Amino acid sequence: MSDRLKQYIQQHKHIIDNKVPPSDFFDQIMIEEKGKLHINMPKKHSAKFNFHYLWIAASICILIVFIFSLNIEENGTDQTLSLVSEKSLLPQEQKEIVEDNVKANEIVLGNETKAIAEKTMQIQSNKQVNKKGRTLRAKTIIQQEIIENPNNIEFANQLSDDHMDPEIAVLNEPIITQSNIKTDDAEPLIKINEVPQNGNITQLSSSEPIVSVADHSNQSYTIGKAIFKGIMKLISKKSSEWTSDVLKIESKELNQKTFIAVNYKSETVAFHKSISIPIQ
Amino acid sequence: MQTLVDRIKQADQKAYRELYDMFNIPMYNICLRMMNQPEDALDVLQETFIKVFQNIQQLNNGQLLPAWIKKICINTALSELDKKQKLQFDDLNDESVLYSLNSEDGVIDEFEHESNMAEIMNAIELLPERYRIVFTLYAIEDYSHEEIAQMLGIVASTSRSQYLRGKQKLLEIIKKNKQHVRSIKTIYTTA
Numbered sequence: 001m002s003d004r005l006k007q008y009i010q011q012h013k014h015i016i017d018n019k020v021p022p023s024d025f026f027d028q029i030m031i032e033e034k035g036k037l038h039i040n041m042p043k044k045h046s047a048k049f050n051f052h053y054l055w056i057a058a059s060i061c062i063l064i065v066f067i068f069s070l071n072i073e074e075n076g077t078d079q080t081l082s083l084v085s086e087k088s089l090l091p092q093e094q095k096e097i098v099e100d101n102v103k104a105n106e107i108v109l110g111n112e113t114k115a116i117a118e119k120t121m122q123i124q125s126n127k128q129v130n131k132k133g134r135t136l137r138a139k140t141i142i143q144q145e146i147i148e149n150p151n152n153i154e155f156a157n158q159l160s161d162d163h164m165d166p167e168i169a170v171l172n173e174p175i176i177t178q179s180n181i182k183t184d185d186a187e188p189l190i191k192i193n194e195v196p197q198n199g200n201i202t203q204l205s206s207s208e209p210i211v212s213v214a215d216h217s218n219q220s221y222t223i224g225k226a227i228f229k230g231i232m233k234l235i236s237k238k239s240s241e242w243t244s245d246v247l248k249i250e251s252k253e254l255n256q257k258t259f260i261a262v263n264y265k266s267e268t269v270a271f272h273k274s275i276s277i278p279i280q
Numbered sequence: 281m282q283t284l285v286d287r288i289k290q291a292d293q294k295a296y297r298e299l300y301d302m303f304n305i306p307m308y309n310i311c312l313r314m315m316n317q318p319e320d321a322l323d324v325l326q327e328t329f330i331k332v333f334q335n336i337q338q339l340n341n342g343q344l345l346p347a348w349i350k351k352i353c354i355n356t357a358l359s360e361l362d363k364k365q366k367l368q369f370d371d372l373n374d375e376s377v378l379y380s381l382n383s384e385d386g387v388i389d390e391f392e393h394e395s396n397m398a399e400i401m402n403a404i405e406l407l408p409e410r411y412r413i414v415f416t417l418y419a420i421e422d423y424s425h426e427e428i429a430q431m432l433g434i435v436a437s438t439s440r441s442q443y444l445r446g447k448q449k450l451l452e453i454i455k456k457n458k459q460h461v462r463s464i465k466t467i468y469t470t471a
Contacts, residue, residue: 009420026297
């Protein structure tokens with residue numbers, strides 16, 4: 001402290017520290033900044049309005065508006081059309097343009113509908129032919145296998161029209177409807193008039209459901225694949241669009257056997273498979 | 281001191297009052313010297329105690345409480361001054377101010393009575409703000425030039441040169457005042 005002035009000030013500092021703040025200054029600090037300080041004081045039950053319920057009500061309102069807006073987005077095109085047709089708020093010229101567009105769209109839609117109807121008819125006729133052919137082929141395979149394996153005689157009896165158990169028949173009913181299903185098969189695998197090589201097997205009628213019984217390992221693999229495809233298809237769609245006819249699995253126990261039937265349907269492929277497992 | 285800090289940490293309202301009673305006068309005087317206006321000093325004092333009460337949980341060593349409060353007070357005052365007008369501390373040449381500091385001894389020899397301390401304080405109030413801040417922090421609050429440089433965001437040499445300039449100015453003011461008093465005394469004695 002070589003500085004003499006500083007030394008002098010430090011020696012006499014107590015003299016200059018003599019100013020005093022106002023006596024109620026502490027109370028001012030405590031009152032004004034009470035909220036910031038978080039001092040433990042006895043809590044008073046304030047009669048303030050409880051905003052908790054207001055927040056809940058507001059959040060519910062926001063949720064409702066959000067759901068409503070989602071619905072609007074989904075039905076957006078319909079609502080736009082209804083707005084055009086119902087409300088005549090548009091100027092006359094714009095209204096005429098809109099009407100012309102609507103007419104043009106109607107004509108295009110009409111033509112498209114007609115074309116679709118023709119196509120559907122064609123597909124249906126092809127399907128019927130294909131189905132008959134496939135049915136015959138499938139039955140021929142079954143009959144061959146039944147002959148080769150004497151253990152399956154019981155099941156062969158069930159497959160005939162006369163002895164088919166009504167419950168199994170229900171399982172085997174195809175869920176495939178004829179509309180909008182395309183198949184790559186242009187020709188039936190076996191023509192209706194074709195006679196199976198093993199002539200001693202009872203001829204099954206073409207109206208019978210498709211039931212293919214191969215060895216269990218192959219069949220279960222095919223069924224597993226179908227289930228996998230069906231599940232993947234379901235996952236790829238919105239949950240609201242899930243339908244039971246995409247993938248339908250049913251099981252029945254009858255005559256010491258478990259019958260599992262799988263119906264799988266996609267936009268391009270549809271088939272029905274069933275498998276029987278002896279109950280041990 | 282540690283007990284007091286612990287009680288404040290436990291939100292004992294009486295301890296808040298005790299701490300205020302212990303430090304309000306020295307802190308208020310620091311605020312006055314820094315701000316030069318009683319209203320501004322009270323604002324800074326209030327802000328200081330609020331900061332102290334809010335942040336005392338961070339203070340582990342109770343023995344450091346006086347220095348800690350003083351530092352908060354000075355930093356608050358500096359930030360208030362900075363808000364009002366940007367403080368500028370020009371780097372000055374020390375050589376130019378050293379010539380007149382030899383006359384310091386003569387001035388200090390005359391400070392024999394306590395009332396002379398009041399003269400110094402009055403002279404400090406008349407200093408330009410940048411000199412007053414550095415002079416107050418160095419000569420009265422006893423901070424080193426390095427500490428002052430850290431507080432003000434300047435280099436230590438600038439703090440030193442600002443202090444020397446301020447000191448020179450202060451002595452000039454004191455001399456002028458003394459001459460003025462002497463001339464008045466002469467007038468009265470001759471009359």
